[in-house]
Amino acid sequence: MKEKYIIPIFVPHLGCPNDCIFCNQKSISGQKEEMTKEQARKIIEQNLKEMKDKDAEKEIAFFGGSFTAIKEEKQEELLSLAYEYVKKGEVNSIRISTRPDFIDRKILKRLKKYKVKTIELGVQSANDYILKRAKRGHTFDDVKKASKLIRRYRFDLGHQMMVGLPDSTRIDEINTAKQLIKLKPKMVRIYPVLVIKGTKLEKEVQEGKYQPLTIVQAVETCKELVRMFDKKHIDIIRVGLQNTDEISDPNNKESEVVAGPFHPAFRQLVESAMWYDAVVDKIKKLNVKVKEVQVTVNPIDANNVIGHKRENIEKLKETYDVDLIIKQDETIKQGKSKIDIIKTYNDFLED
Numbered sequence: 001m002k003e004k005y006i007i008p009i010f011v012p013h014l015g016c017p018n019d020c021i022f023c024n025q026k027s028i029s030g031q032k033e034e035m036t037k038e039q040a041r042k043i044i045e046q047n048l049k050e051m052k053d054k055d056a057e058k059e060i061a062f063f064g065g066s067f068t069a070i071k072e073e074k075q076e077e078l079l080s081l082a083y084e085y086v087k088k089g090e091v092n093s094i095r096i097s098t099r100p101d102f103i104d105r106k107i108l109k110r111l112k113k114y115k116v117k118t119i120e121l122g123v124q125s126a127n128d129y130i131l132k133r134a135k136r137g138h139t140f141d142d143v144k145k146a147s148k149l150i151r152r153y154r155f156d157l158g159h160q161m162m163v164g165l166p167d168s169t170r171i172d173e174i175n176t177a178k179q180l181i182k183l184k185p186k187m188v189r190i191y192p193v194l195v196i197k198g199t200k201l202e203k204e205v206q207e208g209k210y211q212p213l214t215i216v217q218a219v220e221t222c223k224e225l226v227r228m229f230d231k232k233h234i235d236i237i238r239v240g241l242q243n244t245d246e247i248s249d250p251n252n253k254e255s256e257v258v259a260g261p262f263h264p265a266f267r268q269l270v271e272s273a274m275w276y277d278a279v280v281d282k283i284k285k286l287n288v289k290v291k292e293v294q295v296t297v298n299p300i301d302a303n304n305v306i307g308h309k310r311e312n313i314e315k316l317k318e319t320y321d322v323d324l325i326i327k328q329d330e331t332i333k334q335g336k337s338k339i340d341i342i343k344t345y346n347d348f349l350e351d
């Protein structure tokens with residue numbers, strides 16, 4: 001499969017009438033400037049120049065979460081620019097992310113005109129009370145209607161959901177995943193809530209009204225969600241916000257994150273935790289008390305089996321007194337594993 005190269009263009013929604021509790025758009029407006037066609041062109045040109053793998057599949061992605069809610073002229077301006085590159089064959093596709101209440105036939109026809117391939121919706125939760133509490137300004141019914149329309153117009157549908165919103169429980173998040181699966185997205189992003197400077201959520205933390213999830217809690221829930229989407233072959237394109245200068249460890253001076261389950265390798269934590277469960281599950285099915293096991297996996301999975309900072313190896317030793325040896329084998333399919341007993345407890349006693 002060809003590598004996919006994303007050319008990200010952040011389109012801020014200046015003057016957004018909404019007031020989502022986790023968003024700092026209001027507090028930063030004035031600091032951020034509108035994305036111009038010239039700036040966008042520069043970003044695209046720069047990315048195309050710096051790209052190492054010229055054969056990679058290239059996609060221009062308008063991020064920001066409200067693309068179809070910004071001024072129509074601005075949308076046309078940016079889309080026509082991106083389409084120029086598609087027509088020249090220099091870029092393969094265009095993706096946008098937007099709010100579910102800013103999708104209708106007219107909007108979709110505009111996106112079709114410029115050959116947009118993928119539309120990602122910021123869903124956040126399937127529970128209307130939680131959406132209201134987060135001041136999202138839309139309901140889950142908007143998500144359902146928008147998703148159906150997007151699929152009817154034959155776009156690739158993406159969903160973004162959050163974990164750890166105020167008053168949201170693990171059951172709510174599992175239910176959100178269930179509801180999303182019914183809407184048949186092609187891909188999902190899962191974002192544990194981070195508390196960003198200057199947001200209403202920061203104020204709630206200071207007032208003791210909101211307590212962010214710990215990393216362990218966020219990993220536990222995300223693990224469950226990843227399993228659910230995986231089972232339905234829905235592509236999980238991101239787990240955890242991308243690590244940037246602003247989205248980084250709350251202890252960093254430049255970080256905009258003040259609290260929440262931030263980890264620079266959050267997805268790896270989730271995948272390692274899933275491997276740990278899988279290995280324990282296999283060990284428990286063995287009919288003898290094992291002392292040393294060898295797990296053979298595809299090299300791509302090896303680090304996740306070992307765990308972040310060898311966490312899985314140490315946890316297995318501490319909890320079950322089992323030594324774990326990891327063998328890499330390219331013939332094993334990614335995500336699959338083979339387990340062999342190297343030493344049972346009886347062997348160990350005889351030694």
Ligand code: SF4
Pocket residue numbers: 013016017018019020023024025064065066099136
């Ligand atoms: S997250 Fe909410 S408040 Fe922020 S730009 Fe998007 S719609 Fe507006």
